[in-house]
Amino acid sequence: MHTTNLTLLTIVGEAILKDRLLAELERAGARGHTLTECEGAGSRHRRVSETLGANIKLETIVSSVVADRLLATLANDYFPKFAVIAYLSPVAVVRGEKYI
Amino acid sequence: MHTTNLTLLTIVGEAILKDRLLAELERAGARGHTLTECEGAGSRHRRVSETLGANIKLETIVSSVVADRLLATLANDYFPKFAVIAYLSPVAVVRGEKYI
Amino acid sequence: MHTTNLTLLTIVGEAILKDRLLAELERAGARGHTLTECEGAGSRHRRVSETLGANIKLETIVSSVVADRLLATLANDYFPKFAVIAYLSPVAVVRGEKYI
Numbered sequence: 001m002h003t004t005n006l007t008l009l010t011i012v013g014e015a016i017l018k019d020r021l022l023a024e025l026e027r028a029g030a031r032g033h034t035l036t037e038c039e040g041a042g043s044r045h046r047r048v049s050e051t052l053g054a055n056i057k058l059e060t061i062v063s064s065v066v067a068d069r070l071l072a073t074l075a076n077d078y079f080p081k082f083a084v085i086a087y088l089s090p091v092a093v094v095r096g097e098k099y100i
Numbered sequence: 101m102h103t104t105n106l107t108l109l110t111i112v113g114e115a116i117l118k119d120r121l122l123a124e125l126e127r128a129g130a131r132g133h134t135l136t137e138c139e140g141a142g143s144r145h146r147r148v149s150e151t152l153g154a155n156i157k158l159e160t161i162v163s164s165v166v167a168d169r170l171l172a173t174l175a176n177d178y179f180p181k182f183a184v185i186a187y188l189s190p191v192a193v194v195r196g197e198k199y200i
Numbered sequence: 201m202h203t204t205n206l207t208l209l210t211i212v213g214e215a216i217l218k219d220r221l222l223a224e225l226e227r228a229g230a231r232g233h234t235l236t237e238c239e240g241a242g243s244r245h246r247r248v249s250e251t252l253g254a255n256i257k258l259e260t261i262v263s264s265v266v267a268d269r270l271l272a273t274l275a276n277d278y279f280p281k282f283a284v285i286a287y288l289s290p291v292a293v294v295r296g297e298k299y300i
Contacts, residue, residue: 001171003188012234032185034112034157036138038236057234061187071201071294079295085232087261087291088203091187094171095179101271103288132285134212134257136238161287191287194271195279 004096007067008059011074012040013084015054022058028069030060031099042083061093063100104196107167108159111174112140113184115154125160128169131199133160142183161193163200204296207267208259211274212240213284215254225260228269231299233260242283261293263300 009030011021015037025033040055062070067088078084093099109130111121115137125133140155162170167188178184193199209230211221215237225233240255262270267288278284293299 001168001175003171006187008187008189032140032142034138034140034155036136036157036236038234040232040234042232055234057236061185068201071203075201075294085261085293085295087206087208087293089189089208089289089291091189093185093187094175095185101268101275103271106287108287108289132240132242134238134240134255136236136257161285189289191289193285193287194275195285 001094003092003094004099006061006091006093006096006099007064008061008089008091009067009070009086010089011058011070011084011086012038012055013058013078013082015056017078017082017084018056021056024070024073025058025060028062028073029066030062030070033058033060061091061099066100101194103192103194104199106161106191106193106196106199107164108161108189108191109167109170109186110189111158111170111184111186112138112155113158113178113182115156117178117182117184118156121156121158124170124173125158128162128173129166130160130162130170133158135159161191161199166200201294203292203294204299206261206291206293206296206299207264208261208289208291209267209270209286210289211258211270211284211286212238212255213258213278213282215256217278217282217284218256221256221258224270224273225258228262228273229266230260230262230270233258235259242285261291261299266300
């Protein structure tokens with residue numbers, strides 16, 4: 001089966017950021033996303049019960065160019081103010097041309 | 101810790117496909133799965149509120165043979181009709197012999 | 201964008217293990233985690249409706265040292281008694297120094 005090597009960008013942050021983050025994805029050129037509700041604790045490892053609200057996990061399959069654009073936006077506009085984490089994973093995608 | 105290099109196949113699609121997709125996994129030889137409810141927007145980036153229903157994310161750790169078998173089934177029977185995405189990620193699994 | 205290569209450890213197990221697993225993460229040196237509710241079926245591929253309860257997926261970004269420590273704990277104290285799966289994925293993390 002033919003697959004295309006692309007990047008899965010995962011962003012985890014407070015649920016209140018949902019609309020803003022989805023708008024960033026679209027602005028950066030991402031063609032779709034998956035959103036999952038989750039709980040989290042940050043780098044000080046507060047207990048889950050002490051977190052201030054629900055988190056969301058946004059996943060989007062993008063080219064490395066779009067991934068870099070999104071990471072730059074997160075670094076400039078989100079990391080200084082919000083508890084957001086972001087990471088890239090290599091994925092092999094079927095019908096990869098739909099994502100770039 | 102000894103680990104085995106295997107493939108994590110992730111399938112995201114409409115929740116209504118749940119039973120059919122689980123049957124495909126079993127038929128193809130997958131030994132287990134994890135199912136998570138999620139929301140999604142596809143390659144035309146419709147807003148989440150415009151999607152027709154909940155999505156599910158199915159994850160299964162398989163050999164490359166089983167992964168190829170499942171991708172072929174998805175390509176033939178699902179991609180032409182349904183909004184389904186599928187991608188492969190490399191994973192190192194503890195007790196990997198249970199998955200093949 | 202500068203990223204750091206780290207390990208994403210994913211643990212899936214019964215929801216009843218939540219507090220114990222979170223304590224193991226903290227004890228091993230993990231700096232945070234994401235927790236998602238999910239369903240699963242194990243290597244005998246029981247149907248989802250036959251599973252005994254909800255599952256959780258715990259994800260934590262760690263160094264390879266912390267990943268090995270956690271896998272050893274899981275192998276010794278959990279795998280013999282519980283339906284737990286664990287796997288490692290390579291990830292490139294922004295602000296990776298927060299995770300080690």
